[in-house]
Amino acid sequence: MPSGSGSVMSKWQEVKAERNRQSLARLTKALPPIFPSAVLSRALSRPFVPPTPRLAIDSYWRAHPIRADRLARGLAKRSGAPDGWFWRLGTDRNGGLPTTFRTPPAPFRERAYARGPGFCCVCGQPVYRFGWHVDLWDAGANEKAVWHCACVVAWQFWNAPSSEARILRRLQARRCGETGGRLWKSAEVDHRVPLFQVWSEYRHAPWPQLLDYWGLPNLRAINRDVHAAKCAAEARDRYGARHLAPELA
Numbered sequence: 001m002p003s004g005s006g007s008v009m010s011k012w013q014e015v016k017a018e019r020n021r022q023s024l025a026r027l028t029k030a031l032p033p034i035f036p037s038a039v040l041s042r043a044l045s046r047p048f049v050p051p052t053p054r055l056a057i058d059s060y061w062r063a064h065p066i067r068a069d070r071l072a073r074g075l076a077k078r079s080g081a082p083d084g085w086f087w088r089l090g091t092d093r094n095g096g097l098p099t100t101f102r103t104p105p106a107p108f109r110e111r112a113y114a115r116g117p118g119f120c121c122v123c124g125q126p127v128y129r130f131g132w133h134v135d136l137w138d139a140g141a142n143e144k145a146v147w148h149c150a151c152v153v154a155w156q157f158w159n160a161p162s163s164e165a166r167i168l169r170r171l172q173a174r175r176c177g178e179t180g181g182r183l184w185k186s187a188e189v190d191h192r193v194p195l196f197q198v199w200s201e202y203r204h205a206p207w208p209q210l211l212d213y214w215g216l217p218n219l220r221a222i223n224r225d226v227h228a229a230k231c232a233a234e235a236r237d238r239y240g241a242r243h244l245a246p247e248l249a
């Protein structure tokens with residue numbers, strides 16, 4: 001060990017401890033008497049304590065994307081689809097319509113159905129203090145907010161589930177979702193029902209049940225070689241379907 005690294009380390013420890021003291025003081029000062037206890041205990045056990053209640057809530061949901069996914073789909077069920085809405089794609093983002101079937105359908109993100117400030121654009125339910133989904137404080141909807149903290153994390157998960165491959169591997173006890181064999185570190189996230197098929201065959205399914213195709217019920221980790229073979233087979237099927245004679249298609 002080079003001489004001096006010990007003191008560099010202890011200096012770093014001091015800086016970190018001081019930063020945590022300050023964060024804790026800020027958090028304690030800003031903390032309302034009522035606050036979700038699971039969020040608080042996680043915040044206090046972080047290597048770096050989040051300095052505001054809002055950041056504490058954000059950090060909580062980031063650590064629990066599967067919980068956020070389940071909650072967001074549950075909240076969306078309370079809203080249901082607005083009258084007259086159906087899943088459509090747009091050619092540009094101006095009207096808020098998704099431009100690809102890979103984006104989860106979200107009526108309340110579309111301009112025609114947006115509920116406005118105080119309501120979450122993912123699930124359509126009221127957003128309360130700190131982006132929480134329950135009005136623990138009896139303070140009414142937060143007029144500045146248009147997302148629940150949980151729904152931000154769920155939305156990111158639905159759009160990029162690969163970033164949570166590690167969690168899915170753990171949930172599956174490291175068994176490949178397709179073959180049941182050992183799941184390698186390089187495993188990839190697969191949609192059981194591919195999204196192109198969701199669009200072509202199930203697009204008229206009611207919302208928000210449609211969201212299940214982006215959430216945990218339709219996701220699994222499978223080994224990379226198995227995934228490549230599945231994607232190739234799907235591409236062949238799609239090619240075949242497009243090029244079959246109409247009477248056979």
Ligand SMILES: [Zn+2]
Pocket residue numbers: 072075120121122123124125147148151
């Ligand atoms: Zn929401």
